[in-house]
Amino acid sequence: MHAYADLVEKNKRYLWNPFTQMKDYFDRRPVVIARGEGRRLIDIDGNAYWDGVSSLWLNVHGHRVPELDDAIRRQLEDIAHSTLLGQANVPAILLAERLAQIAPTGLTKVFFSDSGAEAVEIALKMAYQFWQNTGKCSKSKFVTMCDGYHGDTIGAVSVGDIPMFHARYAPLLFQSYKIPFPNRYRNPYTSSDPAFGALHAVEELFQREADQIAALIVEPVQGAGGIVPAPKGFLTGLRALCDTYDVLLIVDEVATGFGRTGRMWACEHDGVSPDILTVGKGLTGGYLPVAATLATERIYTAFYGEYEEFKALYHGHSYTGNQLGCACALANLELIERNRIIDHVAQSARVVSTRLNALRDHPHVGDIRQAGLMIGIELVEDRETKRPFPLTTRAGWRVCWQARELGMLLRPLGDVVVFMPPLASTVDEIQEMTSILCDAVERGLKEVVGK
Numbered sequence: 001m002h003a004y005a006d007l008v009e010k011n012k013r014y015l016w017n018p019f020t021q022m023k024d025y026f027d028r029r030p031v032v033i034a035r036g037e038g039r040r041l042i043d044i045d046g047n048a049y050w051d052g053v054s055s056l057w058l059n060v061h062g063h064r065v066p067e068l069d070d071a072i073r074r075q076l077e078d079i080a081h082s083t084l085l086g087q088a089n090v091p092a093i094l095l096a097e098r099l100a101q102i103a104p105t106g107l108t109k110v111f112f113s114d115s116g117a118e119a120v121e122i123a124l125k126m127a128y129q130f131w132q133n134t135g136k137c138s139k140s141k142f143v144t145m146c147d148g149y150h151g152d153t154i155g156a157v158s159v160g161d162i163p164m165f166h167a168r169y170a171p172l173l174f175q176s177y178k179i180p181f182p183n184r185y186r187n188p189y190t191s192s193d194p195a196f197g198a199l200h201a202v203e204e205l206f207q208r209e210a211d212q213i214a215a216l217i218v219e220p221v222q223g224a225g226g227i228v229p230a231p232k233g234f235l236t237g238l239r240a241l242c243d244t245y246d247v248l249l250i251v252d253e254v255a256t257g258f259g260r261t262g263r264m265w266a267c268e269h270d271g272v273s274p275d276i277l278t279v280g281k282g283l284t285g286g287y288l289p290v291a292a293t294l295a296t297e298r299i300y301t302a303f304y305g306e307y308e309e310f311k312a313l314y315h316g317h318s319y320t321g322n323q324l325g326c327a328c329a330l331a332n333l334e335l336i337e338r339n340r341i342i343d344h345v346a347q348s349a350r351v352v353s354t355r356l357n358a359l360r361d362h363p364h365v366g367d368i369r370q371a372g373l374m375i376g377i378e379l380v381e382d383r384e385t386k387r388p389f390p391l392t393t394r395a396g397w398r399v400c401w402q403a404r405e406l407g408m409l410l411r412p413l414g415d416v417v418v419f420m421p422p423l424a425s426t427v428d429e430i431q432e433m434t435s436i437l438c439d440a441v442e443r444g445l446k447e448v449v450g451k
């Protein structure tokens with residue numbers, strides 16, 4: 001047993017946390033998790049908290065799930081890891097088959113990696129090299145959405161557009177075309193229908209530049225950009241434009257895949273299949289770092305040829321196709337099906353939506369956005385003008401600190417309070433978590449306004 005103070009001292013001395021201002025972190029009594037139990041996390045002093053953001057949008061069934069624990073143990077009896085470069089392994093082959101079976105139509109080839117950012121890097125290299133291999137070498141640029149987020153590596157940041165995370169690195173990035181996202185709350189277009197405006201902007205760009213453009217990348221629900229679902233029909237429109245102008249469509253479902261929005265894939269809501277799909281987060285149920293980039297036969301075929309043509313995709317990571325991760329992912333997908341998780345999410349989402357009615361008239365709640373169990377509550381200083389609070393107010397954080405006092409761990413995106421419970425949370429658990437969420441919003445805002 002380690003004492004709390006001792007561990008925090010060692011944290012201070014040795015551990016540098018991601019996306020964390022370390023001074024701020026140590027000023028606020030860090031949480032040190034010792035174990036998990038179902039949908040709860042338990043710190044080293046035995047305090048239990050609801051895992052209100054699924055350990056950063058990953059968790060599907062909860063923690064210490066017997067089926068997932070067993071799958072990893074069973075795989076460990078055989079082997080933990082061997083390379084996928086030039087050879088294969090059993091769970092990686094079976095997982096590729098399973099993913100191809102459940103993927104949107106036409107995505108038949110699976111390329112593994114270890115994180116969402118890598119899945120995106122691979123998608124970008126795949127799209128770029130597809131045109132190189134097929135003789136259309138001018139098609140080398142990417143189109144992305146303003147406020148998009150695709151991970152933190154340099155390629156993924158080059159197609160990202162969140163100023164606080166990305167602006168600093170601008171000189172290191174390659175240029176991409178940026179189209180304002182059709183955000184209904186903060187509509188960037190003159191048209192009252194933001195999807196119409198955005199599709200029009202994409203078409204204008206394609207008319208001028210399609211012979212320079214390899215692919216367009218989009219999130220069906222902008223995640224880190226503030227939990228902003230694309231309007232219905234937007235992906236359908238993008239698919240049609242990409243077909244007309246011969247641009248590849250990359251859909252990034254790292255956050256939205258595996259049931260998060262109430263369907264297996266968010267692009268199913270629009271009945272759309274991309275040319276390239278990136279998945280990660282929920283793939284192993286939130287257990288182990290496995291991600292994947294799925295591609296169509298057309299793309300795969302462009303890389304297929306004689307050795308000396310050098311058309312291969314020169315990309316891979318040390319742990320690509322890791323057996324423990326793939327075995328866990330297989331068990332996760334089986335459990336999603338057996339426990340009818342997708343139907344369950346649709347039902348839980350309705351419960352959340354009803355409970356959040358309590359906040360809809362709050363003078364500092366500007367907008368409540370939801371896609372399945374992906375929820376964002378945008379706090380504003382002035383509801384009429386949608387004016388945000390000054391940055392230093394830290395309204396989003398204040399709500400999350402209140403939630404922690406009430407027994408739930410949350411992490412905001414600026415002044416958007418994010419709630420993403422594990423998909424398998426029972427309706428009772430969802431009710432309890434949602435009450436804490438509402439209380440925390442009330443208390444956090446009271447603290448802000450009282451100041």
Ligand SMILES: *Cc1c(COP(=O)(O)O)cnc(C)c1O
Pocket residue numbers: 114115116117118120149150151152219223224252253254255280281
């Ligand atoms: C989280 C996320 C990523 C990055 O995934 P990591 O596993 O954190 O690298 C990429 N795209 C989207 C849409 C995400 O939400």
